[in-house]
Amino acid sequence: MATINDNLQTWSNYDWSQSGDEWSAGWGGTEYLWTCTILPRILPYLPLGRTLELAPGFGRWTQFLKDVSQELILVDLTERCIDACKARFAGAKNLRYFTNDGKSLDMIEDNSLDFVFSWDSLVHVEIDVLEAYLKQLAKKLKPDGVGFIHHSNLGRYCDQNGEVLVENAAWRAGTVTAEGFEAICASVGLCCIRQELINWNGLLLNDCISVFTPQGSKFDQPNQRWKNLFFGDESRRVRKIAEHYKGVENKQVVHQAGMGEWIGRITIAAQGRPVYIWGTGKVGSAVYYLLQELGIQAAGFIDSDVRKAGQKLMDLNIAAPDEAIGLVEDIFVVIGSIAYHQEIGNRLIEMGLKSIIDFDTIPYITKP
Template sequence: MPSHEQNYETWNHSYDWSRYGGDEWSAKWGGPDMQWYWCLLPRLKSHLPAHTILDIGPGFGRWTQYLLEYCEQMILVDISEKCINACRRRFGEDNIIYRVGPGDSLSFLEDESVDFAFSWEALVYVEQEGIDTYLRDLSKKLKPQGSAFLHHSNLAAYSGYFDRTLKVPKSWRDQLKKRGLLDFDQWRARSVTAQSFARSAEEAGMHVQTQELIPWGGKRMIDCLTTLSKRPSDRPLQMIKNPHFHTRAYDIQRLSWLYGEGVPW
């Protein structure tokens, strides 16, 4: 899985942001608008509005543009200077704090300064050791009533499967993946599961409320959406498996083409 250096090299240098600014990752949903209103907002609405929102790994601001409507102050943290500079040009300086972070820590933020933390398609690349550090830091940065919605890897739940796929010759493996007969690991962190993430959050002093296991480009549910809170609660963790996550995406994409302008990708 990607090292800190590989992540930095990819998102700060190698990846071509110039054409769509990361919006292309919402193509399966029919674009960012459709994905926000049909996928993300229904999962976030109980946490919003919030005075101060922390966006971890905002890229070029695909979700920042929507979150800004629900807060008085935003904090954007990204490993990439290119991404932070792009967000600064896009959103300006009013009520937004910009930080280039190390990719595995939030120690540079003020304690008890965040009401709601959000991350999508960023922590999926962070291994368990980095997750442990992130969650320990996040527990300190959240206000006593603060909460978070975090998208992370669950790949380690299928470690046996992905270890076996590596034994298939690469030329065969690529063809089988193209035909949908093998799943991609999507560059996900190999040491993280939903359970290890929840355990780390609890050890950091946070309460894990919900976990939704979802597939990402294949059949296996290699990703997890976790909500957690600083507020103590007697309610046990609620976990669901959602194997139809991307089926829903394609349905929304069809509606986008039918009722909207569609997307150019």
């Protein structure tokens, strides 16, 4: 659980020396992330009238939003961030600034907003905060206003007790799902019109971009939900463009396969064969879910630690390597481990399986 106070502490004490630009490195820089990833997604609503940017931090998106908005209102929980924005955009005449308690939008007049924007901030807030904001936004938006909010979808990978079953390296909120966000919209008089589930910084669809509008607005339409497993590939391509044309420092890691290539390989190789996942840690669980996103139901798990044989994970049996590889006919194995992928691959080859044809790693494994 990430509370409002956790956020306040984290962002008050964060090392803001790069103003958040360090989070754009995967795209080759902030301008590239804005131009190639954010802008195409908000383009249908440009130019913007009165816009609210929720949780701007040190103004990574404010610098662009202020030029496409008639008026821009910034609201952030952290005073240090609002102070930094005031200093950074001192010359801009169309900005207003507010610090809040992490939930309130009292400073905004009802029926006054054309657009609400938030990116890479509310991914860290739990569902109660989103609910509070959406409830108020239903009143603050004009009848044809639109919201564009990037939030967590990590709840997709939690069990009934709310325990996160996969790696949560990017501090996503475990109580939030795309479906939950959509349901809140419906209950407060808004409607989600588009949701894009994205694999931010990993394999799984742990984030979501939701676009919403007041019910009955000119944009009102049935929700279209897109499971975009290629979002990670998108950022990598943009980064390649930045490297090639702008000459940003060439730190591009070379992968054995990006997501697109991997999905192509796996769907062909796994067709009609029992698929086993070798690895029962967080990566193994992520592979289980990733296969599920592709409509492939794993048949079981394998673990090098034979003491785990006979136990269960995701309601599937865990087998010892000899047991599974020896007994399951025409098996296909996905290696669900990053740390040991080389060793497991070598063992599979010793056991007579062929790389790519009979087993594969996960996407984005770095080439040796």
